[in-house]
Amino acid sequence: KQEVTQIPAALSVPEGENLVLNCSFTDSAIYNLQWFRQDPGKGLTSLLLIQSSQREQTSGRLNASLDKSSGRSTLYIAASQPGDSATYLCGGSNYKLTFGKGTLLTVNP
């Protein structure tokens, strides 16, 4: 059974800082890994999808990497802004998404 863990559970940083969110999974036989953002009381917004054959994906200030052999993915956010404050969730898919509990990110002005 796939288990996904996200560390840290919460993170508070000053504006402008670069930061890394971590995601680990137990079953390396995943098809892809997807990072989401969730604002309070809202649904999930897909940020990046990394297929199992890929090592990383980039979108603007976001970069996500995937290392299946070690069961890890990281989400790198460059030059953080207060608008980045949200909960970030990773989901590993071996046909169905299994989610971590998320990292609550607060970027302080």
Add this chain to the structure above:
Amino acid sequence: DAGVIQSPRHEVTEMGQEVTLRCKPISGHNSLFWYRQTMMRGLELLIYFNNNVPIDDSGMPEDRFSAKMPNASFSTLKIQPSEPRDSAVYFCASSPYQADNEQFFGPGTRLTVL
């Protein structure tokens, strides 16, 4: 594209009542998922449809829960009878082709069972 549409956005009901949640997936998407999110358990998959057929319902908690997808543009999740422990946010998501494609989530239905 309007994205995944869910209704109602909020539902408050009393224990024992029937609750029906609705979802319209993104047009052209072949896979549809129902998830439940709680503080204690996080996000959990309840059921997955592909081409309107239920593929995996192992996450459905018990017989009180049922889901249908009568056509490619509509799905329902029904709870009968509802219990206070069913209180959660229920999300519908869709993806093109199959489950290992990128999933797109609806805004969710916040259910409160008194």
